[in-house]
Amino acid sequence: MPPPSSRMTKNRPQPIRYRPGKAEVAEEASEDEESEQSDDEAAQEEVAAPRAPQPKATSFPSHNKLAVDLSKADQQTSAAPKSAPKKQDDDDLEGFVTASESSEEDEAGGSSDEEGADSSEEEEESSDDEPKKPMLRPTFISKAKRAQQATAQPQRSADDAAAEEERKRKEKADEMLQAQLERDAANRAAGRKAWDDDADINPEDEVDDTDGVDPEAERAAWKLRELKRVRRDRLAIEEKEKEREEIERRRNMTAEEREAEDKIYIDAQKEDREGKGQMGFMQKYHHKGAFFVGDEQDEEVQKVMNRDLAGARFVDETGDKGVLPEYMRIRDMTKLGKKGRTKYKDLKAEDTGRWGTELGNKRRDYDGLDDRFRPDERGGGGGEREQTGANAQPVGERRRREDDDGYRDRDGKRVRYD
Amino acid sequence: MAHQADAKKSLDERGYTGALIRGDNPLKLFEKAVRDRIVDSYYWKEQCFGLNAATLLDRAVELTFIGGTYGVAQKPTPFLCLAFKLLQLTPDKEIILFYLEQEEYKYLRALAAFYIRLAWEKDADVYTTLEPYLSDSRKLKRRIREGWALTHVDEFIDDLLLKNRVCATTLPKLNPRLFLEDEDRLEPRVSALGEELEELDHDDERDSASDGEVEELPNGHANGDGRPGSDGEVVSDEEMDGD
Numbered sequence: 001m002p003p004p005s006s007r008m009t010k011n012r013p014q015p016i017r018y019r020p021g022k023a024e025v026a027e028e029a030s031e032d033e034e035s036e037q038s039d040d041e042a043a044q045e046e047v048a049a050p051r052a053p054q055p056k057a058t059s060f061p062s063h064n065k066l067a068v069d070l071s072k073a074d075q076q077t078s079a080a081p082k083s084a085p086k087k088q089d090d091d092d093l094e095g096f097v098t099a100s101e102s103s104e105e106d107e108a109g110g111s112s113d114e115e116g117a118d119s120s121e122e123e124e125e126s127s128d129d130e131p132k133k134p135m136l137r138p139t140f141i142s143k144a145k146r147a148q149q150a151t152a153q154p155q156r157s158a159d160d161a162a163a164e165e166e167r168k169r170k171e172k173a174d175e176m177l178q179a180q181l182e183r184d185a186a187n188r189a190a191g192r193k194a195w196d197d198d199a200d201i202n203p204e205d206e207v208d209d210t211d212g213v214d215p216e217a218e219r220a221a222w223k224l225r226e227l228k229r230v231r232r233d234r235l236a237i238e239e240k241e242k243e244r245e246e247i248e249r250r251r252n253m254t255a256e257e258r259e260a261e262d263k264i265y266i267d268a269q270k271e272d273r274e275g276k277g278q279m280g281f282m283q284k285y286h287h288k289g290a291f292f293v294g295d296e297q298d299e300e301v302q303k304v305m306n307r308d309l310a311g312a313r314f315v316d317e318t319g320d321k322g323v324l325p326e327y328m329r330i331r332d333m334t335k336l337g338k339k340g341r342t343k344y345k346d347l348k349a350e351d352t353g354r355w356g357t358e359l360g361n362k363r364r365d366y367d368g369l370d371d372r373f374r375p376d377e378r379g380g381g382g383g384e385r386e387q388t389g390a391n392a393q394p395v396g397e398r399r400r401r402e403d404d405d406g407y408r409d410r411d412g413k414r415v416r417y418d
Numbered sequence: 419m420a421h422q423a424d425a426k427k428s429l430d431e432r433g434y435t436g437a438l439i440r441g442d443n444p445l446k447l448f449e450k451a452v453r454d455r456i457v458d459s460y461y462w463k464e465q466c467f468g469l470n471a472a473t474l475l476d477r478a479v480e481l482t483f484i485g486g487t488y489g490v491a492q493k494p495t496p497f498l499c500l501a502f503k504l505l506q507l508t509p510d511k512e513i514i515l516f517y518l519e520q521e522e523y524k525y526l527r528a529l530a531a532f533y534i535r536l537a538w539e540k541d542a543d544v545y546t547t548l549e550p551y552l553s554d555s556r557k558l559k560r561r562i563r564e565g566w567a568l569t570h571v572d573e574f575i576d577d578l579l580l581k582n583r584v585c586a587t588t589l590p591k592l593n594p595r596l597f598l599e600d601e602d603r604l605e606p607r608v609s610a611l612g613e614e615l616e617e618l619d620h621d622d623e624r625d626s627a628s629d630g631e632v633e634e635l636p637n638g639h640a641n642g643d644g645r646p647g648s649d650g651e652v653v654s655d656e657e658m659d660g661d
Contacts, residue, residue, distance in 0.1 A: 207566040209483075209557040222555035223611065225572060229552070230609050236596060 277311030282321050282331045429457065429506075437508040439537050440590060444505040447536050452586050455487060456494045456502050466499055471509045474500060475517070481525035484574070485561030486586025495561050497529060498585060504533045518547070524556045528574055532585065535578040541593045542603045544579075551575050553610035 007013065016024055141149065211218070250258060279285070288305055297305070321329045328336060335341055344350055366374050434443050445453060456462050465477055478500055485495040517530035531548055538544050554571040561567075577584050579592070598604040609615055 207559045207568045209559040209568065211556045218555055218557075222553075222570070222572065223614075225555075225570070225576075226552070226609060226611050227615075229576060230611070230615065233595075233607065240596065 276308045279310045280320065282329065283311070284331050429453075439505075439508070440539055444508055444537065445502070447505060447590065448502060448587055451492070452487060452494065452498070453502070455492050456499050459494050459499065461494070461496050462499045462502075465496075466503045469503055469507070471507060471513050474503060474507070475526070478517070478526045478529055479523045481529070483559040483561050483566070484525065484528050484569075484585065486584075488561045488563050492586075494586070497525070497532075500529055501532050501536075501585075504529070505537065508537070515547075518551070524554070524558065524571055527551065527554070528558060528571065531575055531578060535584075535589055535592075536587070542598060544592060545595060545598070545604060548575050548579060549607060 018024075253261075286309060293305075330336060330345065429445065437444060439447065448456070469477065477496075481497055481500070483495065484497045486498055487494050514530050514533060517526055518534065520526050531551065534544060534547055538547075552572045552575055554575075556571050558569050558571060558574055559566060560569045560574075574584075578589065579595075582589060595604065595607065599606055
């Protein structure tokens with residue numbers, strides 16, 4: 001039965017072309033090659049584990065493969081996809097029994113076997129190259145030298161070394177996990193709860209809330225706060241009192257006195273307003289912003305925000321834009337010279353409406369001229385104005401004939417007496 | 419009503435049958451955003467499930483700071499979560515007063531004060547209950563949006579009585595004290611400094627040449643000659659030796 005190829009074509013898979021920017025997937029090609037070779041060798045596996053690409057109905061997972069310890073749930077997942085390349089390797093190296101294969105057979109085993117199998121399976125793919133290389137010529141070692149080598153040989157076979165490494169890594173991971181768990185337990189015991197995992201609390205930011213460090217100072221601080229509160233309360237009361245007094249006072253004054261006071265206040269306001277400068281020609285108006293105002297702002301900030309910019313000049317600014325050429329008379333000088341700037345200046349300048357300014361301005365040049373010299377009427381005149389000529393008289397009423405007082409045929413012909 | 423372990427019903431706004439505060443679900447005292455943050459936080463999920471008044475006490479004595487929400491993600495503090503749980507449980511007045519009266523645990527006291535300010539509807543009661551604790555000068559650690567701050571119990575209670583927004587919640591409207599005094603529902607506040615204050619006032623009056631009128635109101639209240647600034651200055655000379 002032809003091996004199921006993933007590509008559904010009888011063409012041999014070609015080596016992958018170089019395409020810039022794409023990573024080469026070399027393993028697939030090599031695997032396909034191997035499957036082709038195994039095809040040629042015609043070694044079929046009766047025991048076919050369900051492969052990831054195409055499970056066959058006839059091939060049910062063999063008993064020993066199924067007998068996996070279900071408690072090793074995390075390693076279970078590695079079994080299925082790993083078994084596919086594994087199987088192909090088995091085809092390749094038939095009769096070449098490695099330590100991994102034998103361990104694979106007794107799979108009711110521990111984790112290390114599985115790990116060993118996996119790692120040795122990885123090793124196999126690299127060791128695949130070795131059988132293809134020309135074998136080294138065996139050299140003879142005398143018995144004495146052999147004994148030396150046996151003792152001095154720390155290195156075992158590559159597979160075992162890999163298994164060793166895996167075991168060591170696992171142990172380290174276990175240790176770290178253990179340490180982490182212990183730390184968590186210790187933290188919980190010490191009172192730092194798991195939800196309060198702000199490991200980034202700077203110790204310098206930590207505020208000390210132990211009482212009794214300096215009782216005198218603390219008492220003094222408290223007294224100060226309390227006095228401030230009392231003072232605040234008193235001030236509030238005084239404010240209220242003043243308000244009430246003011247209201248009373250105004251009520252008791254007569255109307256004229258009230259007006260006099262109001263006038264003074266309004267004049268004061270006007271003076272304030274006049275004290276501000278005049279805005280220069282086309283000076284840019286900066287709105288202070290409606291938010292972020294009030295007592296929450298610093299005093300300095302308030303001063304800056306409320307300063308009077310009218311007539312303010314800064315470096316490079318001409319006092320009066322009237323001296324500049326037309327092109328430079330823009331409100332916002334940052335836009336000068338930029339591409340896309342339209343000739344639009346401001347609404348007033350662009351307005352084309354008449355707004356009633358020219359209502360009375362009729363054409364008066366010819367007013368004094370004689371009729372003969374006046375220009376033609378616009379709009380062609382009413383048609384009534386041509387009064388000269390024979391056609392000027394209106395048409396008179398039609399004269400009726402004598403014999404058609406009575407009834408007449410509708411045609412208007414004379415009556416027939418036939 | 420039977421005590422439900424997770425009290426989920428009170429989080430669901432439809433069909434809420436339970437204690438009302440100011441005519442509405444008590445949990446609505448917190449804003450929706452804050453409520454969502456609390457309910458999604460780990461502290462709430464782990465530690466505040468199935469609490470009752472007694473077990474809440476256990477949690478509350480383990481508090482180490484007050485605060486609202488902090489950080490970029492507006493993480494709620496355990497203080498806020500426990501306050502939320504208190505609102506859910508709406509315990510009796512006696513229980514809350516018991517919490518408040520505990521001298522040993524200042525954060526528990528702060529929690530109870532917060533609850534009182536939120537939940538009690540009678541303004542006069544709030545003032546009379548909380549004002550005695552203006553003499554408690556212990557330090558409190560407060561978690562702000564970025565970092566920490568130091569405050570004191572009396573400052574915290576003062577904020578509760580005066581400010582609009584404390585600990586990520588808009589406090590319900592409380593009539594100002596002056597208003598209540600004018601209506602004769604409350605007596606003017608007697609400060610804990612009591613006698614010392616009167617002494618200071620007398621000193622002031624003795625020191626100052628009698629330029630203006632000197633009015634003496636009961637409780638040594640208003641400094642009649644209108645020189646409030648002198649209070650603070652005198653204090654700083656006399657009292658702040660320790661600094």
